[in-house]
Amino acid sequence: MSEHPQSRPTPLGLYDRPERRGMTTVEIVALALSGLWLMGSVFFFLAFGESEAGAGDGVEFDSLRFVMTLMAIFLPVAMVWVAATAARSARVMREESSRLQAAIDAIRQAYVTQSQRQSVAAEPAVAKKLDEIAAATRKTETALATFSSSRDRARPLAPPKAVMVDDQAALPLGTTAEDMAPPLAREDFIRALNFPETAEDEEGFAALRRALKDRQAAQLIQAAQDVLTLLSQDGIYMDDLKPDMARPEVWRRFAEGGRGKPVAALGGIRDRSSLALTAGRMKQDPIFRDAAHHFLRLFDRMVQAFEPSATDAEISDLSNTRTARAFMLLGRVAGIFD
Known part of the structure; x- marks a missing residue:
């Protein structure tokens, strides 16, 4: 047992190197059809071409016949390989789409992870700032309380004044300190x-x-x-x-x-x-x-x-x-x- 166990490599998505494959099933089928068609065409023209060789009327007819023969032989082969190429292109597009989707998922996951890390890193800074503000507030309040107490002790006590009942300001019931502020x-x-x-x-x-x-x-x-x-x-x-x-x-x-x-x-x-x-x-x-x-x-x-x-x-x-x-x-x- 090795010290470093092998792990599956993480797919790179868009930056992953595409796999190079050999011939696929579609290409093998296209090659077989092309071979069968060519063999059948050669057999047909060898067997029946000689009997029709003397039916021509001249050089123009022979040229036209030659062109038609080439089209009859190679046009179906070309169509088969066009279909095979289209199938191969569709497969490549599906692979590229899968790789692109994997890349998008990786980017989204990286963004979420980065956001969470930033949030976790910001929380201690915010808590530290709040603690500093609270400490400064307590320090200021303590200084104000000490200053007020010092002024109260330094002020001489005055004898109470006699207040007439008629001169006393009447306050309505339920009046609080907030209302008087x-x-x-x-x-x-x-x-x-x-x-x-x-x-x-x-x-x-x-x-x-x-x-x-x-x-x-x-x-x-x-x-x-x-x-x-x-x-x-x-x-x-x-x-x-x-x-x-x-x-x-x-x-x-x-x-x-x-x-x-x-x-x-x-x-x-x-x-x-x-x-x-x-x-x-x-x-x-x-x-x-x-x-x-x-x-x-x-x-x-x-x-x-x-x-x-x-x-x-x-x-x-x-x-x-x-x-x-x-x-x-x-x-x-x-x-x-x-």
Whole structure:
């Protein structure tokens, strides 16, 4: 028993060297028919040709007879070999078609394997980046808490003031801290929808923390984060997409309820691989499909509430965020802009 067992060679498909075969059954049959026909023709003209030799009227008749004799002998042979050649060509075409199909299957398998390897290689990088962002966030929050505590300790305590009952502001029952909080600035909301650029993006983290204190903004941001995380598993990142930006008028028409061709410009994502991967994930993964539809509903509500008082510049800034690009991609796959 040898140390290295022999394995069957993998077919190379289109790059495999075609096999050189000898005579096939069709060619053998054609050769036999040609031989039989020639032997029969020779026997016929030798046996019956002499008796008709004197029936001619001249040189022209002899020439015509000679030509007809050649056609009678060789024309059937030529037809047999034309049929044999056609059969051989058909067999070669079938072999070439099989080799071409094998090559296509090999290319498809290589593409799938490469995509899976890239996805597996990208997951540790994404997880590491998320860990860095989380660590930076915790570090910033710790510094802010320490700073606030230091200010509270340094401030002298003031004696409580007597407040008259009549001067006390009456609060309705059920009022929460969120209702008393100041409204979220549009700049912070748009900046939060784009998410922090890097772990050192302090302004991005600050805008994100302020946006998360708003209940409706927090819901949309959480849904967008879930969708972006799921898309990154297939190697789809919003920074790699370069969509065709739509005019603010189109976004306003969408906010007013327009669908289909009037708002088709919003589906500006042209990356075929990202569209194909997203469509496949939408059909096969129910978790991804539910997350995508939930995100699309929240984004639709946000645009309806954001558009009436927003300027064209603010709408343009909103459409250039990572969240808006995810909406363009998922909306086009879901058929919102068809």
